[in-house]
Amino acid sequence: MTPTIGVFDSGFGGLTVLRALVRRLPQARFAFLGDTARLPYGSKSRRTIARYAVQSAQFLVREQRAEFLVIACNTASALALEAIQEAVPVPVLGVIQPGAHSARAASRSGDVLVIATDATVHSHAYAAACHALNLRALEKACPLLVPLVEEGWIAHPVTEQVIRIYLDELTTDAAAQGFCPDTLVLGCTHYPLLRSLIERLSPAGIAVIDSAESTADAAVQLINGVRKPRRSMLDPFSGSKVGENTVQTEIRCFATDSVEKFERLGSRFLGRPVGKVEIIDLDG
């Protein structure tokens, strides 16, 4: 049987994580839910975020019969992962641990930079995950990058200038604090769209970690571990080349309110048409 993987985000940025998952698991079935009625989670309290995220996770497990959940939302991963894990009977993976593990694998100096939204930085979730792996992490909020991506200014001189300013500030801070960073984690699901620009503008010798890719790698490991008997069904190399998805992957997208922006911008994040987004009511 084809496994169903539930992917959850407060908005549609998590479609970059779904994209990375589809590349690795083209034969899986995917249900993506964006809790667009209640975004942004970043400005809400932990209790509120946990309540919303649990409702969303339960929809994916109960209604969509997801056997695995990927929380493709940094804020929910930072503040509600345990609450979700307690609330649903399936394995749940967030985006923060995988990003930290990739940084651990990439870094020789042990000093890591993280760029993310204001809310993620304020949660210090990446710093905590890095510290647990004996890394030092310096986090920087880059609140203009999400609106720049959503404006479609992906390869745009203004975006280049903004990234330059943020990276300058971050590396200056790092030097002042005696850091020797060799790794930069993209700690926001919108940032993969800026990856090549960020790589080009990063100082020489800095490896850029795309936490969407790290999360998809970790998800494959988790799923293969849980579903050993059917491993071949899920082997990314069994049916089609990674990155060249010839299989017609089944993807259903749901949102909790207005789908206009989701449908308009989502395809750029998913790398294929998102198609019709179905509206559901989690309050109801």
Place this chain on the structure above:
Amino acid sequence: MTPTIGVFDSGFGGLTVLRALVRRLPQARFAFLGDTARLPYGSKSRRTIARYAVQSAQFLVREQRAEFLVIACNTASALALEAIQEAVPVPVLGVIQPGAHSARAASRSGDVLVIATDATVHSHAYAAACHALNLRALEKACPLLVPLVEEGWIAHPVTEQVIRIYLDELTTDAAAQGFCPDTLVLGCTHYPLLRSLIERLSPAGIAVIDSAESTADAAVQLINGVRKPRRSMLDPFSGSKVGENTVQTEIRCFATDSVEKFERLGSRFLGRPVGKVEIIDLDG
């Protein structure tokens, strides 16, 4: 008796409207509510916005005893003004009509440009209000300006470049459509902080209308009209000079969730310390 004026926004941008009101009515009492738990309204349906806005208005009237309400939120003004007017027994003023009326007064050509958020532009509320006054209006969404203001990049080369791009696109569109614009309406409560930059970068011969100021002017007229017997109490010129508020105006600020950003950024919008923001629960 000192009148209490309720001011409502989905966030804290409406503090620019409150600022303009305080300058004109320094002896009034003000209660400001930012429905921060449920912002942004712009991505929500009309029904949801009306429900939230009515709850917020009822709080200001019932709990704070507001005798007048100013809806200092473009989305709520566009989509929920009538619902609020039906739900509360006090006069209610939005931000859109006053902006359109000021444009009518300023424009000779009858062709008006409007810059606003994506949600406000999609509602076409300014275009409708302008058309009702025999003006032609061309609206443009400028989604990067709010995050730039919130990043504090007020007099910043990036912000200047972004405004230049938006205004270029808008005036090019206007020319292509045979418009002869002589007036530009700032249709977002964040934009007054960029007013001088926008004025400097606007083409010669364009008058910039700050809808926060227009709304405050209209509020004074409305309040004086309703409270004729006590007019002198509310006369902006009775106690102190406009713009030089020597009276200790009483302002209470409320929010429905996290007040961190409100308290951190609000003072820049209000032009004075916002002080302690009280958290209330409208769902409860």
